[in-house]
Amino acid sequence: xxxxxxxxxxxxxxxxxxxxxxxxxxxxxxxxxxxxxxxxxxxxxxxxxxxxxxxxxxxxxxxxxxxxxxxxxxxxxxxxxxxxxxxxxxxxxxxxxxxxxxxxxxxxxxxxxxxxxxxxxxxxxxxxxxxxxxxxxxxxxxxxxxxxxxxxxxxxxxxxxxxxxxxxxxxxxxxxxxxxxxxxxxxxxxxxxxxxxx
Numbered sequence: 001x002x003x004x005x006x007x008x009x010x011x012x013x014x015x016x017x018x019x020x021x022x023x024x025x026x027x028x029x030x031x032x033x034x035x036x037x038x039x040x041x042x043x044x045x046x047x048x049x050x051x052x053x054x055x056x057x058x059x060x061x062x063x064x065x066x067x068x069x070x071x072x073x074x075x076x077x078x079x080x081x082x083x084x085x086x087x088x089x090x091x092x093x094x095x096x097x098x099x100x101x102x103x104x105x106x107x108x109x110x111x112x113x114x115x116x117x118x119x120x121x122x123x124x125x126x127x128x129x130x131x132x133x134x135x136x137x138x139x140x141x142x143x144x145x146x147x148x149x150x151x152x153x154x155x156x157x158x159x160x161x162x163x164x165x166x167x168x169x170x171x172x173x174x175x176x177x178x179x180x181x182x183x184x185x186x187x188x189x190x191x192x193x194x195x196x197x198x
Contacts, residue, residue, distance in 0.1 A: 009047050011037040013058045021100035025055060025108040056119045059109060062101060066094055067126045074130075080138040081189055084157075087134065088188065089181040091161050096168075096177040106162075106169045131157055157188055 015037035020028045030051060034041045048054045070090050077083045095102040109120050131154040138144035144153075164184060168177045 008037075008039060008043060011039065012044060012047055012054070013061055016054045016058050017062075017098070017100045017104055020055065020108050021103035025051070025111065030054075052113075052116055052119075055104075055108070055111075056116070056123065059105070059120060060123045063123055063127060066090075067130060071130065074134075080134065080141050080143045083134055084138075084189060085181075085185045087131075088161065088185045089178070092165070092177045092181045092184075095165050096173070099169075099173050102165060102169050102173075106166045128154060128158065160184060160188060 012033065016028070016033045019033045019036050022028075023032065028051065030044050031041050033051075033054065034044050037044075044054070048057060070087060073086055073090065074083050077086055095105065111117060111120075132150055135144065135148065135150045135153045135157075139146055139148055139150070161184070164180050165177065168175065168180070
């Protein structure tokens with residue numbers, strides 16, 4: 001049974017993010033992760049089954065912390081437009097503050113192995129559910145059109161955020177990601193029409 005807690009677990013997760021970002025998932029040997037974490041190779045296997053388990057575990061942990069944090073901030077906001085703005089800013093801030101994690105999420109999690117993709121998609125469901133809730137709230141409050149398809153709107157919002165971050169990663173972080181938040185917020189909330197709601 002995996003021990004999913006403790007200082008060494010955290011060290012391994014943090015080391016894996018750095019090693020996978022620097023070398024790519026396929027070249028990120030367990031020995032490299034162990035060295036970066038300052039633990040023996042065998043110690044890794046006390047916490048993780050294999051390299052795929054490390055990748056899915058680090059994503060699960062980081063995504064879980066992010067969703068929990070964003071939910072607590074959203075609970076303090078009333079208006080749906082402010083909640084969407086907060087979510088966009090938080091998404092960009094989180095990844096700009098951890099470039100290695102951004103590389104992992106945008107490039108290394110896009111693995112071709114079906115089993116791995118399924119696990120990653122399962123972990124992502126918590127975030128996608130949060131988007132669904134916000135869109136539904138927007139429809140119910142009358143801020144969004146009642147005709148909006150929640151699933152399609154979620155795909156468009158997540159896809160937009162994902163693409164902006166991917167472009168930032170591909171540019172090796174050479175422009176401030178956080179500065180993209182406001183134009184993206186405006187486009188998501190106002191669309192491409194001339195007359196807009198704030």
